Amino acid sequence: MSPLVSIAGLSVAFSGVPVLRGVDLALGKGEALGLVGESGSGKSVTWLAALGLLPRHAKVSGSVRLDGREILGAPAAELDQVRGGRVAMIFQDPASALNPVLTIRKQLCEALALHRDLQGNAVKAEARRLLDLVGIPDAGRRLEAYPHEFSGGQVQRIMIAMALAGNPDLLIADEPTTALDATIQAQILELLSTVRREMGMAMVLISHDLGVVAENCDRVAVMYAGRIVEQAPSNQLFADPVHPYAQGLIGALPPLDGPRRRLTAIPGTVPDPAMMPDGCAFAPRCTLASESCGHTAPSLAPIADGRTVACIRAEASRRALLGIAAE
Amino acid sequence: MGRYFAIRIGRAALTIVLVVTFAFVVLRLSGDPALMILGPEAPPEVLAAFRKAWGLDDPIWFQYLDYFGAIAKGELGRSMRDGRPAIELVLERIPATLALTLPAFAFKVALGVPAGIYAALHRGSGIDRAVMMTAVAGFTVPSFVLALLLVLVFAVQLGWLPSGGQDSWRHAILPIATLSLGGAAVLARFTRSAMLEVLGQPYIRTASAKGMPWRRVVTSHALPNAAIPTVTILGFMVGALIAGAVVVESVFAWPGVGRLLVVAVANRDLAVVQCILLLVAMTMVTSNLIVDFLYGFLDPRLRAKGAHA
Numbered sequence: 042m043s044p045l046v047s048i049a050g051l052s053v054a055f056s057g058v059p060v061l062r063g064v065d066l067a068l069g070k071g072e073a074l075g076l077v078g079e080s081g082s083g084k085s086v087t088w089l090a091a092l093g094l095l096p097r098h099a100k101v102s103g104s105v106r107l108d109g110r111e112i113l114g115a116p117a118a119e120l121d122q123v124r125g126g127r128v129a130m131i132f133q134d135p136a137s138a139l140n141p142v143l144t145i146r147k148q149l150c151e152a153l154a155l156h157r158d159l160q161g162n163a164v165k166a167e168a169r170r171l172l173d174l175v176g177i178p179d180a181g182r183r184l185e186a187y188p189h190e191f192s193g194g195q196v197q198r199i200m201i202a203m204a205l206a207g208n209p210d211l212l213i214a215d216e217p218t219t220a221l222d223a224t225i226q227a228q229i230l231e232l233l234s235t236v237r238r239e240m241g242m243a244m245v246l247i248s249h250d251l252g253v254v255a256e257n258c259d260r261v262a263v264m265y266a267g268r269i270v271e272q273a274p275s276n277q278l279f280a281d282p283v284h285p286y287a288q289g290l291i292g293a294l295p296p297l298d299g300p301r302r303r304l305t306a307i308p309g310t311v312p313d314p315a316m317m318p319d320g321c322a323f324a325p326r327c328t329l330a331s332e333s334c335g336h337t338a339p340s341l342a343p344i345a346d347g348r349t350v351a352c353i354r355a356e357a358s359r360r361a362l363l364g365i366a367a368e
Numbered sequence: 369m370g371r372y373f374a375i376r377i378g379r380a381a382l383t384i385v386l387v388v389t390f391a392f393v394v395l396r397l398s399g400d401p402a403l404m405i406l407g408p409e410a411p412p413e414v415l416a417a418f419r420k421a422w423g424l425d426d427p428i429w430f431q432y433l434d435y436f437g438a439i440a441k442g443e444l445g446r447s448m449r450d451g452r453p454a455i456e457l458v459l460e461r462i463p464a465t466l467a468l469t470l471p472a473f474a475f476k477v478a479l480g481v482p483a484g485i486y487a488a489l490h491r492g493s494g495i496d497r498a499v500m501m502t503a504v505a506g507f508t509v510p511s512f513v514l515a516l517l518l519v520l521v522f523a524v525q526l527g528w529l530p531s532g533g534q535d536s537w538r539h540a541i542l543p544i545a546t547l548s549l550g551g552a553a554v555l556a557r558f559t560r561s562a563m564l565e566v567l568g569q570p571y572i573r574t575a576s577a578k579g580m581p582w583r584r585v586v587t588s589h590a591l592p593n594a595a596i597p598t599v600t601i602l603g604f605m606v607g608a609l610i611a612g613a614v615v616v617e618s619v620f621a622w623p624g625v626g627r628l629l630v631v632a633v634a635n636r637d638l639a640v641v642q643c644i645l646l647l648v649a650m651t652m653v654t655s656n657l658i659v660d661f662l663y664g665f666l667d668p669r670l671r672a673k674g675a676h677a
Binding site: 089092094098117118120121122123124125126129130132134137138139140141142143151152155156187189200203206207 | 492569570571573574575576577578579580581582588589592593596666667668669
């Protein structure tokens with residue numbers, strides 16, 4: 042099956058400083074992919090760049106194909122059809138993601154008018170249906186309200202309604218619950234998975250919360266310093282991470298069952314994008330690093346069916362995890 | 369909503385009282401109108417009679433109460449120079465001033481706002497830098513310097529336009545240009561920064577992510593938000609319509625309210641100065657009230673706050 046989106050060698054630099062350094066990623070129709078990593082690892086930038094939403098001074102190169110058609114550097118009119126129509130995006134801070142001076146109706150109907158062939162009353166009826174769908178009570182009346190009259194969770198629901206307006210094939214949810222209370226988080230994630238199922242949409246869930254990703258995604262890609270370092274089906278990644286960084290991330294999670302154990306922290310900090318080490322970006326923090334790690338940056342290589350890792354010590358790392366001494 | 373405006377109107381009234389009081393006290397502490405108008409050689413008994421006639425020998429608090437009592441009856445006093453009602457003197461100068469400040473206001477808006485928007489949308493471009501350099505020059509150069517510069521070039525060197533007076537529309541060109549350029553510069557800078565602030569907001573990215581063409585993102589999402597801070601500065605400019613041309617009128621010998629004010633202050637013509645200041649305070653305060661009202665119209669968040677306040 043040909044992928045819905047395939048990203049190859051996507052690189053982004055802001056005023057000469059590289060923040061994405063060759064991202065390769067593919068996403069199938071209807072698939073839910075989790076994208077995890079620390080702040081600044083390039084999770085959001087990957088998708089903002091793919092959709093041409095970065096500021097003009099950002100230098101973007103590589104390839105982003107949607108159904109085989111190149112959209113990176115596509116003409117504005119074509120991108121406008123893709124954005125909202127094929128690929129919709131919701132953002133981290135719902136409170137500032139809606140225009141404060143326009144009513145919800147105006148903002149929802151704009152999205153409908155852009156991508157759906159609806160006229161007059163049909164637009165408003167559809168807007169009401171969408172609000173109903175995402176669980177805003179009294180949708181007809183609430184359409185005339187302004188964003189500040191809703192709670193954070195409700196605004197995120199409205200954002201989801203707006204994203205659904207164009208019947209997209211892919212929804213990028215960029216930290217959709219980070220700014221929300223824990224109880225609301227669960228509701229929003231539940232809503233996302235319901236609409237995804239019902240509409241058969243693919244979803245990319247960008248998060249630094251591994252638990253959220255584990256529960257909601259089929260597959261996970263781990264990013265570090267502007268690259269993908271490991272991708273695997275969710276259950277495999279969490280059970281058996283191979284890249285030392287992915288191991289570190291998962292090792293830092295407290296287990297829900299089993300005896301209490303000391304949580305392990307990854308030593309050091311993420312390198313400054315302006316001063317990336319020559320070889321593997323994680324090498325300076327890696328306990329398994331050997332001399333050769335400092336020379337060449339490893340590329341993503343398959344290690345099993347549906348799994349890829351960018352680490353020359355992948356095998357050693359796996360052994361270390363399983364407690365087998367390297368001979 | 370009603371209370372929001374009741375509070376603002378109350379504050380506005382208080383502002384006017386404070387301005388008038390300040391002017392009243394300062395004018396009486398800063399010189400003797402009798403000496404100014406009759407001259408230092410005038411015999412003491414003439415000076416005393418003058419002071420008595422205008423009530424200047426009463427205690428200041430008595431004069432103050434007297435003054436407010438008169439205002440309450442709608443009397444703003446008479447000019448000490450020619451005995452005519454001060455309000456009459458001021459009102460007959462207003463058309464001349466408005467003949468400069470109204471067109472200047474229109475030019476400021478027509479030049480400054482689009483320049484600011486354009487510069488913000490093309491941030492960092494050559495045009496942006498040119499607009500901003502002009503803007504900085506425009507508001508760091510004091511209006512009297514700019515006025516003299518324009519006179520030097522267009523009146524003295526080129527001889528295209530008259531350097532002063534009020535005989536024809538050509539006389540108004542240089543004063544209007546002086547007023548417009550400085551104001552347009554301020555406005556351009558304000559609009560640009562308001563626009564840049566708005567363009568960096570997440571909701572602009574949301575609008576783009578919806579698939580909205582950039583031109584429409586700017587017109588229907590960015591501009592309505594950028595209008596809020598821009599309206600503030602426009603309010604100040606409207607408030608300055610009556611007395612914003614003091615310097616320019618003086619340089620170009622334009623017989624407006626500004627020049628009347630300069631002459632009246634020099635002569636300690638108390639009633640005239642007070643009358644002008646009252647008028648200025650009232651226009652300032654009124655335009656600020658209009659701005660407050662516009663905020664409520666432009667920003668639904670303030671509307672809501674007003675309703676709950």
